[in-house]
Amino acid sequence: MRVRRFAPVAVAALVAGLLAACGGGSGDSGGGSDEKASVTMWIYPVIPDQATHTAFWNEQVTAFKTSHPNIDVKVEIFPWAKREESLTTAIAGGKGPDVVYLIPDQLGKFNKMIEPLDDYLPADAKADYLDNVKAAVTLDGKMLGAPILTSSNPLMCNAKVFAEAGITDYPETWDDLLALAPQFKAKGFDVTNYYADPAATLNQSFYPLLWQAGGDVFSKDGKKVAFDGPEGVKALTFLKQLADGGYVQKDLLTSIPAFEQTNVAKNKVACTWQHVPADVKTFWGADNIKIFPPLKDAKSVGYGTVGSLAMLKGSSAKKAAGEWITFASQPSVTSAYETKSGYFPAKKSAGTLYASDPINSAMEKTLASTTVGALNEKSREVMGVLAPEIQAALIGKKTPEQALADAAKAANALL
């Protein structure tokens, strides 16, 4: 029963000390040809090396300034960890950026705070996006972000581990992986790894298995969850077989140790779908990295993200922010960004970036087998209730059926 409606400003005044202001849109559209405007963009270590990353954006800001002398752009690079909490508190305090880097499920989560970009991006720029990429950032017909990169998490195997174990056949299906598991274990290796700590995103861990089994996270209309169907049970049972058999590193089921301490980094894991070449190159050596299509059960499908620049409603310089986003998402900028960071194009006109790089070229070929999943406003909340239940099943506290049913009950209450 809703009896009264309060303006966010009134509430914000009440919560002084906790939440300073609601960060509602000011309606300003500074940055016109004669008007001075300032745009702040928050981005994260897409290029892991801080110096290279900073230099890249300094260069772009200088180039942008030549065509937009009245717009000052400030790019701030923050750590990946806890980025949503930082953004939330900044928005709540009225200190949010004008532009921020978000992936699709974050676009869903922050959608009430995001200014759709349909009116800010030129028509030809919008038409140039790959169809699946554009769909990944579109909610209720509105384009919430301007994609600047895509990624793929296919199956990646360590040739050194296969050689040391004396195994020559690489897995293609779940059954292959289960058949190889005891052989690797006998030689002191894990056939794969699995991060079950709820702090790890399900996008890269459980969801690919769910999709491979033919299931999905949400129902078609997005009003109920669908992960508790037979496909979900099959995926979780498959994982439980790996955990119960001792075929994956036990610590990863309950914690996320430093990467150096994981069996993947120690060259003790045969194959993984939860890391990309950039993570393992220094530990495995480039020659040992072998890229394959995502594992297959009912179908072969893996997770691939779409990184995009989104404008916040609270921006006081929306027009200027729109011009900066248009500039930063054009292929000449994004191609350079993608090659420096090891990501892949979001636009048709960018073509192939890695013809002479065997690893990234192989990765690029798997892009067609990836998905970000359905964009849903409650993606992150659903992940929040599902992840601990998956963990409970894997450490033996619940059956897969019970864990998924409990998670579905809690998740449906959120939708």
Next chain:
Amino acid sequence: MAETAQVPARRTRRVMARREARWGLLFVLPAFLLFLVFRFGPAIAGLVLGFMDYTIGADAEWTGLDNARRLAEDPVFWQALRVTVVYTLLYVPLTVAVSVGLALLVRRGFRGVGFFRSVFFLPVVTSLVLVATIFAWVFSSDGPWSRILGWFGLPDDSWLASTTLVLPALALVGVWSHFGYGMLIVLARLQDLPREQEEAALTDGAGPWQRFRWIVLPQLRPVLFFLLVIETTASFQVFDLVYAMTGGGPARASYTLVMALYDQGFKYFDLGYASAIGVALFVLTLFVALIQRLALGRDK
């Protein structure tokens, strides 16, 4: 004559007292205003938000008892409540017992007593996140605790990975980081106690336990009541330790009420529901404090 001279003197004293009171109020005013704006205001706002549906970037809507109903039906809330209560039951008695025990040990003046008092208090002024990071390693499967257990033939799995042992592990770390404060409070009271009764009991042949049980402990009652209330409130509000050591896992075995509040407020932006959890926590704390007062503090 003398009586008529006393009247103006009394009047002058009253005027002075009133003037002093005014000045006193003036000096108290800044602190009072700060309290009003930064403590009382947010608390009232939190209470009001508990009856609303509010997320950042949208209008807040009055929803009455919807959040309370949702709490009643939310298994995650009940699990968080259960975890919080179990943690409190482990943490509070242990903290009070260790505080009293160590205060008794360092009560008497002996060579180096100042050093021991300082060392025992050191964990209180150590960053809890630092403590949590170190103890997360101590209790990990590669850490010293697992190795010690292994020497005695006990299971050497990480306590933080066990749904049964994670709360005892957290409680132990909580006690380690807090007992110094309790020790200080108890020690201050112990040093105030008159020694005559203990000396008389000693002369009558009472042993150390008898002297503690029948003479010292009854006199510690007000301090113990204070410690119980403070430590119970702290344990109901435990967050940083859990956040840094386990994140609420494994499988929500250490997921406390404040973790639930944090997730709802800052992960899912459901500030109305997060505030409702805060209100439930307040009611719970108040209820337990009243019970403690009835049981221990009614005479004081």
